[in-house]
Amino acid sequence: MGEFELIRHYFAAAACARAGGDVVLGIGDDCALLAVPPGEQLAISTDSLTAGVHFPDPCDPYSLGQRALAVSTSDLAGMGATPIGFTLALTLPFVDSNWLAEFARGLDAMAAGCDMRLIGGDTTRGPLSMTLTVFGRVPVGEALLRSGAQPGDLLCVGGALGDAAGALPIVLGEREADTVEAAALLRRYWSPQPQLALGQALRGKATAALDISDGLLADCTHIATASSVSLLIEQARVPLSDSLVRFAGTEQALQCALGGGDDYLLAFTLPADALPTMQSEGWPVHVIGHVEVGEGVRLVDADGRSVGIGHPGYNHFTN
Incomplete structure (x- = not known):
């Protein structure tokens, strides 16, 4: 199975890859298109997860799919952002159809729970790892920052x-x-x-x-x-x-x-x-x-x- 067939079969066909809401255009073109309402800003965060460092290898791929998206989306929660979508760059040592099906299923389940949409990414061959970039939106001036704590709080x-x-x-x-x-x-x-x-x-x-x-x-x-x-x-x-x-x-x-x-x-x-x-x-x-x-x-x-x-x-x- 080639790279683009892999993407189409396991990820582009998933429920979380459908356009809608703030996602005007998702997977299929060179870029996704996001529509941020007036008066709001984009919140963006990237996390990399590597086998043997962030998760044991082997492990249950369904659970890994859930965890990978959850830990990335948590950064949006920390900023007070409303989720929009995410990209996934997945590096695989080889193509395992059963593993991919379960990983995609876990990813899709967490995406549904967080109201996130898969809007793009990449697949390559190499040691198992994944990088997720999450996108959210927050009203201008209302993002939660680390820098505002005051004595007495x-x-x-x-x-x-x-x-x-x-x-x-x-x-x-x-x-x-x-x-x-x-x-x-x-x-x-x-x-x-x-x-x-x-x-x-x-x-x-x-x-x-x-x-x-x-x-x-x-x-x-x-x-x-x-x-x-x-x-x-x-x-x-x-x-x-x-x-x-x-x-x-x-x-x-x-x-x-x-x-x-x-x-x-x-x-x-x-x-x-x-x-x-x-x-x-x-x-x-x-x-x-x-x-x-x-x-x-x-x-x-x-x-x-x-x-x-x-x-x-x-x-x-x-x-």
Whole structure:
């Protein structure tokens, strides 16, 4: 099967490749055409995923298709953007029809859940990897940035942290587990759900935001640096799922939440007077600390004493 037949058969025919909404023209020409409403800006982000680094090889292709698009789309959530579409550049060592069919099916399922359309890309031969570029739109001046946190703001996250990191030993085959808890953690690893609606609800309320990909401590450092402030995290207020605590134990669960990464939930700073409205509307807002004058990230225990930060998060060139 040649490159163009592969694209037509597995990707151009998928439901997510149909034009519509903000996509005027999708796959089939040299470029896609996007129509951005007046008063809005394009939000664009690119992620590369490499076998053996971002996912184990071999792995289930359906799950990989879901995960690949979800982790990329999460960047749009972190900016408060409404999704439009994505491109996929896929490098394959060889053509495996069954693998491609399942990968495309997983990709299409996540695209449907995120209201994303496949608008183009490329296929090449080589070591298994994929690069996805996602496109969204956001009203002018309303994008969530990392640089607006102010002393006195609350530091919040969008849900329980650490589940995906807790699943990693199972994903890598270092631990066997056939329990309800393990299944819950594996769902968070293979099928994270970008918090798109929460990101849009935070427009005009949050002073800074991002999605948590490299670990809470590492990603909060990005907000602290961009905003020229210090973020104080109260260790006891970091939300953990019951599944993670039962599976890994409280101490290890906390380490997963602080430095494990792969959560793809939002971390954001919020003025205190905005919290009641967000909570009354039912948004998953968990206060874990606050913003102070200073620099960097500080972790404290229940008595307010500083806790040493061991593993701050993932970095491709130091881990």
